[in-house]
Amino acid sequence: MMHITRKHEISTAHRIYEHSGKCERLHGHNYTILLTLSAHKLDHLGMILDFGEVKRLLFGALDEAWDHRTLLYDIDPLVEQLTVLKDDDSLVAVPFNPTAENMAAYLGTTFFPRILEENNVDKDVFVSSVTVFETEKSYATWEK
Numbered sequence: 079m080m081h082i083t084r085k086h087e088i089s090t091a092h093r094i095y096e097h098s099g100k101c102e103r104l105h106g107h108n109y110t111i112l113l114t115l116s117a118h119k120l121d122h123l124g125m126i127l128d129f130g131e132v133k134r135l136l137f138g139a140l141d142e143a144w145d146h147r148t149l150l151y152d153i154d155p156l157v158e159q160l161t162v163l164k165d166d167d168s169l170v171a172v173p174f175n176p177t178a179e180n181m182a183a184y185l186g187t188t189f190f191p192r193i194l195e196e197n198n199v200d201k202d203v204f205v206s207s208v209t210v211f212e213t214e215k216s217y218a219t220w221e222k
């Protein structure tokens with residue numbers, strides 16, 4: 079088994095719905111995302127997937143979806159209250175409370191696999207790990 083990892087950064091606002099501390103306030107992070115792709119065999123060039131393609135396809139889609147936007151849990155009442163943010167697609171209602179753990183799991187199980195499939199990337203290539211750094215010192219990892 080071979081693995082490649084690429085790092086990417088996005089800036090995103092969120093709040094943790096029903097958190098009893100300061101994380102319930104709307105705030106933002108400069109998130110660092112580590113994405114690991116794995117495969118049992120390499121392509122004819124000796125690659126799993128060109129790092130440039132990882133950036134363009136997978137992180138391009140992530141930029142479009144989450145960068146400089148506000149992530150809120152879809153049951154959070156703020157979703158209905160912040161209608162002005164919905165008008166320009168600044169607000170993204172996600173089906174999970176946007177903790178680093180849930181973001182990593184969603185990216186690993188749903189978001190990145192869908193982008194691989196939509197772009198007809200070799201079926202042997204799969205997402206094996208996603209780490210979401212909320213700060214330099216605090217991060218969560220999803221692993222297949």
Ligand SMILES: [Zn+2]
Pocket residue numbers: 092093101105106107212
């Ligand atoms: Zn936060």
